Amino acid sequence: MKSIKVGLLGVGNVGAGTFSVLRRNQEEIRRRAGRGIEIVAVSARNLERAKERTEGQCKVVADPFEIVNDPEIDIVVELIGGYDTAKELVMQAIANGKHVVTANKALLALHGTEIFAAAQAKGVMVAFEAAVAGGIPIIKALREGLTANRIEWIAGIINGTTNFILSEMRDKGLDFATVLKEAQRLGYAEADPTFDIEGVDAAHKATILSAIAFGIPVQFDKAHIEGITKLQAIDIKYAEQLGYRIKLLGIARRAKVEGGEGIELRVHPTLIPAKRLIANVEGAMNAVLVQGDAIGATMYYGKGAGPEPTASAVIADLVDITRLATADPEHRVPHLAFQPNAMTDIKILPMADITTCYYLRMTVADRPGVLAELTRILADGSISIDAMMQKEPAEGETHTDIILLTHLTQEKNVVAAIDKIEALSSVVGKVTKIRLENLA
Numbered sequence: 001m002k003s004i005k006v007g008l009l010g011v012g013n014v015g016a017g018t019f020s021v022l023r024r025n026q027e028e029i030r031r032r033a034g035r036g037i038e039i040v041a042v043s044a045r046n047l048e049r050a051k052e053r054t055e056g057q058c059k060v061v062a063d064p065f066e067i068v069n070d071p072e073i074d075i076v077v078e079l080i081g082g083y084d085t086a087k088e089l090v091m092q093a094i095a096n097g098k099h100v101v102t103a104n105k106a107l108l109a110l111h112g113t114e115i116f117a118a119a120q121a122k123g124v125m126v127a128f129e130a131a132v133a134g135g136i137p138i139i140k141a142l143r144e145g146l147t148a149n150r151i152e153w154i155a156g157i158i159n160g161t162t163n164f165i166l167s168e169m170r171d172k173g174l175d176f177a178t179v180l181k182e183a184q185r186l187g188y189a190e191a192d193p194t195f196d197i198e199g200v201d202a203a204h205k206a207t208i209l210s211a212i213a214f215g216i217p218v219q220f221d222k223a224h225i226e227g228i229t230k231l232q233a234i235d236i237k238y239a240e241q242l243g244y245r246i247k248l249l250g251i252a253r254r255a256k257v258e259g260g261e262g263i264e265l266r267v268h269p270t271l272i273p274a275k276r277l278i279a280n281v282e283g284a285m286n287a288v289l290v291q292g293d294a295i296g297a298t299m300y301y302g303k304g305a306g307p308e309p310t311a312s313a314v315i316a317d318l319v320d321i322t323r324l325a326t327a328d329p330e331h332r333v334p335h336l337a338f339q340p341n342a343m344t345d346i347k348i349l350p351m352a353d354i355t356t357c358y359y360l361r362m363t364v365a366d367r368p369g370v371l372a373e374l375t376r377i378l379a380d381g382s383i384s385i386d387a388m389m390q391k392e393p394a395e396g397e398t399h400t401d402i403i404l405l406t407h408l409t410q411e412k413n414v415v416a417a418i419d420k421i422e423a424l425s426s427v428v429g430k431v432t433k434i435r436l437e438n439l440a
């Protein structure tokens with residue numbers, strides 16, 4: 001049978017990885033797909049570099065629209081990133097009746113609803129395994145393997161760059177900027193690395209996961225986002241002393257609220273018990289925990305970033321499309337796992353309404369009665385304490401650090417209690433609050 005013809009937009013880290021894995025494993029892939037998968041044209045900004053990376057094996061063009069409008073091309077692979085041009089190209093490819101593969105989580109988290117609706121109407125597939133947790137087949141697991149379950153929650157280390165930074169800083173004592181540069185050199189970081197370190201990339205991915213897990217629209221604008229730039233070394237140290245690790249987690253969870261159900265959608269540094277598997281996921285590795293009502297907890301682990309791990313997911317999508325291209329569109333897996341007419345609109349909760357445990361660090365005067373003041377404020381706010389650690393004041397110091405871990409409580413209770421604690425004359429400066437999840 002004739003090869004399926006692919007046009008590649010962008011020959012950067014992932015584009016180059018896709019080209020080389022597809023060439024290296026072409027025979028194996030052909031045996032799986034039932035026919036060859038051939039990149040016939042690429043578009044790039046740097047034409048010379050693209051020619052080198054594609055070893056003169058295909059046409060190299062400057063204008064990406066030349067590819068999306070080429071009648072010979074069956075599948076367009078979008079690997080340029082960003083929202084604007086990428087969206088135009090993807091929409092044009094769909095309008096031209098081409099299937100699309102994209103690794104672009106930013107695009108899907110913002111415009112997924114429109115893109116999937118257009119693809120559905122046109123009867124083409126938009127595949128995006130590489131967009132969440134790189135090479136880990138988490139989209140496949142959620143859309144296909146776990147369809148019997150009511151998904152309760154998902155919690156994942158879904159940004160390789162930040163996990164790499166946290167691991168290297170802790171293990172090798174390197175500084176933030178040095179490790180970030182290394183993550184960029186290794187092809188893990190986004191073109192704009194603030195997306196990684198400020199939690200935006202993880203929020204793009206958590207948004208996509210929430211849609212597939214719960215059958216709700218993609219709603220990036222409702223995600224709560226905190227990155228790792230404000231995390232302090234002292235909290236990483238105290239967390240270790242208490243038996244926890246701090247990871248940047250993306251969390252999507254069903255929650256019972258007054259009047260029904262809501263969804264928590266949040267990304268922030270999180271304390272996790274050190275004995276949990278996920279707390280021991282290091283470097284650029286990703287791990288996603290999924291709790292289903294029938295299966296219980298499952299964990300998906302692997303390389304979440306980098307040229308070839310991401311190419312692994314891009315090519316898996318190419319194989320899926322090749323196998324299904326001739327199937328009746330009605331028989332394909334729905335883009336967001338649920339049939340388009342069966343999506344629901346469970347509300348994403350404001351942060352004030354989420355429920356979790358907390359790590360609170362405060363600097364207090366080392367004098368009698370301070371602890372009683374703190375515990376009174378917490379008790380008044382219905383916050384119960386799970387553990388406490390008080391450090392000895394350093395030689396000649398009159399102040400010391402107190403760290404409190406709370407049981408489950410609502411964020412609004414904690415915020416109100418912190419306001420009162422910060423107003424005490426015995427407390428110096430701000431209280432540091434980090435959320436804590438016990439997980440499975």
Ligand SMILES: NC(=O)C1=CN([C@@H]2O[C@H](COP(=O)(O)OP(=O)(O)OC[C@H]3O[C@@H](n4cnc5c(N)ncnc54)[C@H](O)[C@@H]3O)[C@@H](O)[C@H]2O)C=CC1
Nearest residue numbers: 010011012013014043044045079080081103104305306310
């Ligand atoms: N690097 C990684 O580990 C992962 C990246 N992704 C996603 O994959 C996509 C690509 O990422 P990378 O390869 O890392 O980025 P990159 O910055 O290395 O590559 C993007 C390439 O596209 C080219 N480009 C930009 N605009 C273009 C245009 N209009 N026409 C033609 N070429 C254009 C750039 O010159 C660059 O070579 C992004 O959406 C990213 O979020 C997803 C998972 C992992």
Ligand SMILES: N[C@@H](CC=O)C(=O)O
Nearest residue numbers: 159160161188189190
């Ligand atoms: N910049 C991202 C790349 C993969 O999605 C990351 O670091 O995880």
Ligand code: NA
Nearest residue numbers: 129132134136
């Ligand atoms: Na993936």
